[in-house]
Amino acid sequence: DEARETSDEEAIKKDDSSSPVVAASSSGEGAEPEDESASAAGKDLNLTTVADAARSNAGMLFGIVRQGGSIAWAMVLEVFAIGMLLFLIPFYFFFFSLWYEHVIEFFDGLIPQRDRGHTRELLGKMDAAVAGFVRGRIMIAIIMSVMLVAGYMFVGVPYAILLGILVGFISIVPYLGLIGVPAAIVLLFFGQLEVAEADRMAWWGILLWPTVVYSIVGTVDGWVLTPWIGGKTTNLDPVTIFVAILAGGSVLGVYGMLISIPVAACIKILLAEVVVPKLRELGTRPKAGRPLT
Numbered sequence: 001d002e003a004r005e006t007s008d009e010e011a012i013k014k015d016d017s018s019s020p021v022v023a024a025s026s027s028g029e030g031a032e033p034e035d036e037s038a039s040a041a042g043k044d045l046n047l048t049t050v051a052d053a054a055r056s057n058a059g060m061l062f063g064i065v066r067q068g069g070s071i072a073w074a075m076v077l078e079v080f081a082i083g084m085l086l087f088l089i090p091f092y093f094f095f096f097s098l099w100y101e102h103v104i105e106f107f108d109g110l111i112p113q114r115d116r117g118h119t120r121e122l123l124g125k126m127d128a129a130v131a132g133f134v135r136g137r138i139m140i141a142i143i144m145s146v147m148l149v150a151g152y153m154f155v156g157v158p159y160a161i162l163l164g165i166l167v168g169f170i171s172i173v174p175y176l177g178l179i180g181v182p183a184a185i186v187l188l189f190f191g192q193l194e195v196a197e198a199d200r201m202a203w204w205g206i207l208l209w210p211t212v213v214y215s216i217v218g219t220v221d222g223w224v225l226t227p228w229i230g231g232k233t234t235n236l237d238p239v240t241i242f243v244a245i246l247a248g249g250s251v252l253g254v255y256g257m258l259i260s261i262p263v264a265a266c267i268k269i270l271l272a273e274v275v276v277p278k279l280r281e282l283g284t285r286p287k288a289g290r291p292l293t
Contacts, residue, residue, distance in 0.1 A: 021163035060215055108278035122273055132233030137172045140225045144168040148180070156201070158183050158191040167214075171221065173258050177214070184210035234265040 096103070111119050145168025152160035167180030188210060192200045201209075227238035236244070241261055248260025 023237070045211045055069055060141065091292045122269060123216060125269050125273070126266045129234050129269065130262045133262045133265065136233035139229055140221060141169045141172050143225060144171050144177075144221055147220065148213065148218045151217065152184060152210070155209040155213060156188065156191065157210060163187065176254060181211055181214050184214070234261055236261065236265055236268065240264060240268075 072192065108116070108120075145165045147164075148168050149161050149164030152164050163180065163184060167177045167183075170179070171177030185207060188201070188206050192206060196200075227241055230236070231238055231241055234241075241264070244260040244264035245257050248256030248258075248263070250256070252259075
């Protein structure tokens, strides 16, 4: 009997171990560590992705901040340079005006006595040419200001009087008045925002009409005002003025275009008063005889 009971218990244990419930429970116990390792690996991957994204965003943000800082520093330096010019130019002008007579006496003493009269005459003519050029540019600036004010008012640019006068006097330096074109476009754009939507100007009109106004005024300046007024005040013909402006612009840029006309006038005076008489004197000398006869 005891042997039979022992064999029955062993059979029951075998049946229990081979049942699907026990197998599933045993397999579930083995799968739990695998699920935990997979979830841990997924968390590590997510953390790595987040760290990489954070590093890339930090680098991009640092680049933006550095670029913005460099632009801001360049603007600060530009404002400082302009401020120094606005301070130093009147400062030097005041002291130069105060000591003008002493400066003239100093340079007059450097001229040789035998050529002093003729040199003074040449310098006087050059001074008259430069002064005439400055007066001519001021006259041209006034005429351009009037034309720009009328044009800007016609196309509806806000603050047309202030902008036209400012651009006209900035145009004393050739082509520097071009900065008035984007300024007029921006003012016209913001001015149109205050108008009813049905009455607003088309976007192409906002870009076109201020550009047309400045183009017309610039054409009148380049082909009529500068050759006529500038040539009359400096005694230069239009062709010489155009050639001088082109040569000055190619050598010194905008500043070369500004000083090209008075420099050309001074060169003309030197050629007419010094070089040409010397050449004529050489041409009128008698021919030298043969040394062996």
